[in-house]
Amino acid sequence: MATARSLARAPRRVAISGMGIVSPIGRGVSSFCRALRECRSGIAPRTLFDETYPSDPRQPYAHLAAAVEDVPPGYVLLDELPMFALDRFAAYAVIAAREALHDAGFENGDARRARAAVIVGTAVGGDNSRDFASHRLFARGQKAHPLTVVRTMVNAAASGVSIAFGLGGPVFNISSACASSAHAIGEAARMVQFGFSDCAVAGGAESLPAYTLFRSWQQMRVLSPDGCRPFAADRNGMVLGEGAGIVVLEPLDVVRARGGHVYAEVAGFGMTADARDWVIPDVDGMTRCMEEALADADVGSEEIAYVNAHGTSTDRGDAAETEALARLLGVRSSRVPVSSTKALHGHALGATGAFEAIATAIGLDEGWIPPMPSAERDPKLELDLVTDRPRPLEGDVAISNSFGFGGLNASLVLRRVPH
Amino acid sequence: MNANGLHVSNGAPHRVVITGIGSVSSLGVGARPMWSKMMDSVCGIRPTRVTSGGLEAIFPAAQVAGYDPLDHFTADELVWRDPYAQFAVVAAREAMADAGLKAGDGDPSELAVILGSGGGGEHAREDAAVRLFVDRKLRLNPVLVPKTNLQASVGFISIEFGATGPSFIVSTGCAAATHAVAQAFLVVRHGLAKRAITGGSEAPVMISVLQAFQAAQVLSTTTCRPFSRDRDGMTLAEGAGVVVIESLESARERGAHIYAELAGVGMSADAKNSVHPAERGPAQALRIALDTAHIRPEEVAYINAHGTGTKINDRVETNAVKMAFGDHARKLAISSTKSMHGHAFGGVGGIELVATLLAMESDVAPPTINYLGEDDDCDLDYVPNEPQPRRIETAISQSFAFGGLNAVVVLKRDIEL
Amino acid sequence: MNELEAIEQQIYDAIRKVKPSLQAIPLAPETRFENLGLESLERAIVVFELEDAYDLSILDESLDTFETIAEARDVVLMLLGRKQKRAEGAA
Numbered sequence: 001m002a003t004a005r006s007l008a009r010a011p012r013r014v015a016i017s018g019m020g021i022v023s024p025i026g027r028g029v030s031s032f033c034r035a036l037r038e039c040r041s042g043i044a045p046r047t048l049f050d051e052t053y054p055s056d057p058r059q060p061y062a063h064l065a066a067a068v069e070d071v072p073p074g075y076v077l078l079d080e081l082p083m084f085a086l087d088r089f090a091a092y093a094v095i096a097a098r099e100a101l102h103d104a105g106f107e108n109g110d111a112r113r114a115r116a117a118v119i120v121g122t123a124v125g126g127d128n129s130r131d132f133a134s135h136r137l138f139a140r141g142q143k144a145h146p147l148t149v150v151r152t153m154v155n156a157a158a159s160g161v162s163i164a165f166g167l168g169g170p171v172f173n174i175s176s177a178c179a180s181s182a183h184a185i186g187e188a189a190r191m192v193q194f195g196f197s198d199c200a201v202a203g204g205a206e207s208l209p210a211y212t213l214f215r216s217w218q219q220m221r222v223l224s225p226d227g228c229r230p231f232a233a234d235r236n237g238m239v240l241g242e243g244a245g246i247v248v249l250e251p252l253d254v255v256r257a258r259g260g261h262v263y264a265e266v267a268g269f270g271m272t273a274d275a276r277d278w279v280i281p282d283v284d285g286m287t288r289c290m291e292e293a294l295a296d297a298d299v300g301s302e303e304i305a306y307v308n309a310h311g312t313s314t315d316r317g318d319a320a321e322t323e324a325l326a327r328l329l330g331v332r333s334s335r336v337p338v339s340s341t342k343a344l345h346g347h348a349l350g351a352t353g354a355f356e357a358i359a360t361a362i363g364l365d366e367g368w369i370p371p372m373p374s375a376e377r378d379p380k381l382e383l384d385l386v387t388d389r390p391r392p393l394e395g396d397v398a399i400s401n402s403f404g405f406g407g408l409n410a411s412l413v414l415r416r417v418p419h
Numbered sequence: 420m421n422a423n424g425l426h427v428s429n430g431a432p433h434r435v436v437i438t439g440i441g442s443v444s445s446l447g448v449g450a451r452p453m454w455s456k457m458m459d460s461v462c463g464i465r466p467t468r469v470t471s472g473g474l475e476a477i478f479p480a481a482q483v484a485g486y487d488p489l490d491h492f493t494a495d496e497l498v499w500r501d502p503y504a505q506f507a508v509v510a511a512r513e514a515m516a517d518a519g520l521k522a523g524d525g526d527p528s529e530l531a532v533i534l535g536s537g538g539g540g541e542h543a544r545e546d547a548a549v550r551l552f553v554d555r556k557l558r559l560n561p562v563l564v565p566k567t568n569l570q571a572s573v574g575f576i577s578i579e580f581g582a583t584g585p586s587f588i589v590s591t592g593c594a595a596a597t598h599a600v601a602q603a604f605l606v607v608r609h610g611l612a613k614r615a616i617t618g619g620s621e622a623p624v625m626i627s628v629l630q631a632f633q634a635a636q637v638l639s640t641t642t643c644r645p646f647s648r649d650r651d652g653m654t655l656a657e658g659a660g661v662v663v664i665e666s667l668e669s670a671r672e673r674g675a676h677i678y679a680e681l682a683g684v685g686m687s688a689d690a691k692n693s694v695h696p697a698e699r700g701p702a703q704a705l706r707i708a709l710d711t712a713h714i715r716p717e718e719v720a721y722i723n724a725h726g727t728g729t730k731i732n733d734r735v736e737t738n739a740v741k742m743a744f745g746d747h748a749r750k751l752a753i754s755s756t757k758s759m760h761g762h763a764f765g766g767v768g769g770i771e772l773v774a775t776l777l778a779m780e781s782d783v784a785p786p787t788i789n790y791l792g793e794d795d796d797c798d799l800d801y802v803p804n805e806p807q808p809r810r811i812e813t814a815i816s817q818s819f820a821f822g823g824l825n826a827v828v829v830l831k832r833d834i835e836l
Numbered sequence: 837m838n839e840l841e842a843i844e845q846q847i848y849d850a851i852r853k854v855k856p857s858l859q860a861i862p863l864a865p866e867t868r869f870e871n872l873g874l875e876s877l878e879r880a881i882v883v884f885e886l887e888d889a890y891d892l893s894i895l896d897e898s899l900d901t902f903e904t905i906a907e908a909r910d911v912v913l914m915l916l917g918r919k920q921k922r923a924e925g926a927a
Contacts, residue, residue, distance in 0.1 A: 057555035058551070058557065118688065123569065125590075130544070133627065133630075134544075134548035134551075137627055138471075138472045138552035138553050138627075139552035139553070143634060144634035147634075147635075148631035149632060154569060154590040154592075155590055155592055155820070155822055159822025159824060162689075162690045162823065163690050163692070163823065167688060168687055168689070169687060169688065171688035171690075171822075171823075172590070172594075172598045172602075172686070173590040173591060174589055174590075175570050175587065176573070190609070190611075194609050211551070212551055212559055212563070213559075213563065215558065216561050216564050217561075219561040219883075220564055220877060221876070271586070271587075271611075272528065273574075273584065273586040275582055276578065278565055279877050288528065292528075406565070406568060406571070406573070407574065408587060494856030495856055498853075556888065560881060560884055561884055562877075
């Protein structure tokens with residue numbers, strides 16, 4: 001239990017001791033990894049329209065997205081939460097947390113669960129439930145369903161995980177657009193680092209936006225009609241994704257003492273705001289964020305062996321991130337391996353940072369860099385992109401970036417821990 | 420500092436103090452006008468009519484009073500700013516001015532912006548829903564994405580004050596602002612930033628939100644009577660409460676006025692039920708908060724309660740306070756200012772923190788108004804109806820949200836500097 | 837007001853809805869969007885307002901890089917013509 005004394009202790013090193021995931025390229029970490037290794041994308045055409053509502057003004061709307069296929073459609077009823085079916089974003093979080101806790105050896109009844117912290121990031125929350133409630137109210141003039149608040153509330157994923165697994169420490173949600181889950185993992189790592197918590201379950205969850213929000217996204221003209229091609233010459237926008245990624249964080253020495261597996265150490269965390277513009281990416285903000293993460297890890301930029309880029313496949317975003325990497329890495333910037341796994345799992349907004357932290361941690365643990373599909377590269381962006389096949393990860397340090405709308409940035413530095 | 424010349428957190432904790440306050444609520448724009456109404460036991464809750472998409476409802480709610488958006492923003496700015504973001508910015512401006520700080524003061528990377536909100540831009544969301552489902556227009560305005568964005572409040576404040584430190588939204592429904600303050604406390608305490616703008620905002624008074632909470636059977640049809648017999652639920656409110664916190668060194672260096680030390684925080688989860696609270700969780704959060712603050716229960720003179728006015732919360736909260744404080748529970752004053760400003764969800768923890776700080780400044784406990792008399796389950800000193808002068812050197816503000824998420828902050832005045 | 841002028845007025849209205857301060861500025865067909873200080877997202881909203889007013893899909897046409905108000909007007913005019921032809925063809 002966190003005490004005043006423990007807050008004054010020297011910072012502890014933080015390990016990822018368990019991981020769980022529900023993604024458009026696989027449910028479960030090993031399926032996710034297989035897809036990463038095989039460079040298999042989950043982006044596919046789909047039609048946005050829920051036909052269960054009669055006299056609905058909405059029309060089928062064809063678009064590209066990376067959807068979770070391994071969870072049945074609609075609300076999800078889970079064994080751990082038999083009271084009612086959850087909104088999808090919360091269900092994804094609980095399923096991923098189940099895997100992560102089991103992976104870390106925190107079985108049912110484990111005393112550590114009662115004090116474990118839970119920080120789940122989400123950008124949007126229960127959007128399907130919201131659309132459902134809006135339709136009921138405004139199109140059908142019906143009273144709201146009693147579970148509306150509980151389903152739509154943004155902290156439904158965090159609460160769901162807490163209730164499903166009896167996790168009674170500090171529990172909350174963080175929202176910072178695309179950086180939400182990276183912020184969640186970083187904040188959770190801080191709490192473990194400074195002794196405020198002995199175990200944190202952290203990550204992010206997001207479901208694909210429902211009709212209203214999806215159409216608004218499309219109208220913003222940042223979505224691609226034909227694919228996610230980060231850093232490519234013909235990149236023309238992002239592709240939205242969904243799912244949840246959850247990691248278990250504990251003090252490194254505690255995991256070692258029990259002989260537990262360590263995927264990677266969360267060695268450093270940078271968190272900055274651009275304070276400039278809503279949409280235009282800021283090279284200074286990105287650079288500073290990465291520098292801060294490296295400084296926090298007490299690691300020089302020359303030690304970075306892999307960059308898991310934010311790489312959303314927008315024209316300006318990718319260019320800005322490349323410039324920021326050039327500033328960070330100097331002459332090495334065209335030689336450090338880079339990939340953006342969004343090309344495979346899409347941009348799952350509040351869950352993306354967690355997907356990418358998991359991909360990076362596995363990469364460090366197993367020694368390979370996840371590739372992205374090759375595309376005609378943009379000659380203005382001088383990066384060593386890892387394409388089509390995994391490449392050996394030669395080094396001990398990697399950085400994972402999440403640069404969100406509204407200028408909120410997060411970078412996680414992960415370090416390989418020898419067995 | 421490390422070799423890169425960047426400030427590195429090293430674990431040695433800083434003491435954290437509060438140097439500026441600001442609020443927007445149904446008791447007016449501004450923290451001191453609000454306090455003055457509290458001292459007069461003014462109720463900001465009144466029958467409120469809302470209409471949307473051809474639907475109409477009249478119900479008790481507490482909308483912000485004396486607020487004209489054009490007093491604070493240009494028409495261009497209002498295109499982008501849902502009221503929940505407007506309230507946050509207005510309160511943040513007051514808090515920063517109160518702290519004697521302007522945009523550009525100090526290193527921008529040392530200013531964090533960590534705020535709470537339960538739902539963000541709900542007005543924008545409802546407008547879009549009406550457009551789609553009532554007007555049956557399929558095209559949706561792209562402005563919806565930034566306007567409903569949960570972190571819009573943080574974004575605008577960060578841009579206005581040039582704050583480039585750690586910034587994000589914490590969203591835990593009714594406890595969001597208190598959780599945000601707790602996060603900001605940890606950030607400053609561990610040297611990740613020297614200062615933080617923290618608190619929360621919410622603008623939920625509209626039909627869709629009303630309906631959702633009515634369906635959950637937690638809303639009052641009369642008024643908010645926390646801890647009282649015949650209480651029948653919570654009342655929706657809008658507003659924002661924002662404070663500036665900084666390290667003690669930073670405050671001392673610039674001779675800033677210190678309201679109180681943010682001495683400790685406690686967070687916990689019931690891990691039980693999505694709607695109904697349990698005692699164990701809040702009691703644990705209280706104990707952790709007292710422990711991190713090095714405070715014995717007997718030192719606490721005043722608690723600003725969560726006190727939503729529902730049958731269950733008020734009973735469970737009373738029991739949790741008894742569990743954490745033992746006999747001392749009957750000696751301290753515990754009031755719910757929600758009886759006056761209403762339940763502004765993700766903003767209310769900020770409003771209540773501001774009220775608690777002013778209570779400490781003036782040594783007066785604000786009242787729980789609309790109190791009709793003692794209830795079987797609630798038998799503590801709730802400061803019924805009239806403010807109560809008493810020495811308040813140490814106080815607590817607590818928030819307990821749906822989903823069993825609890826957050827407590829401990830404040831100490833007359834600190835050794 | 838002829839059809840061209842009506843479309844121009846609709847564009848002026850859309851611009852001023854996104855940026856009310858431009859009420860004070862005279863707008864003309866030659867006016868360049870970049871001189872009005874409209875960022876990409878604001879431009880996207882102007883396009884949305886026009887699509888809404890005329891029930892057109894400007895986006896899907898990928899004809900969304902107008903630099904002047906006159907160019908935007910011409911695109912709308914062309915799409916309205918196409919829409920009319922389609923309706924006539926179907927009749």
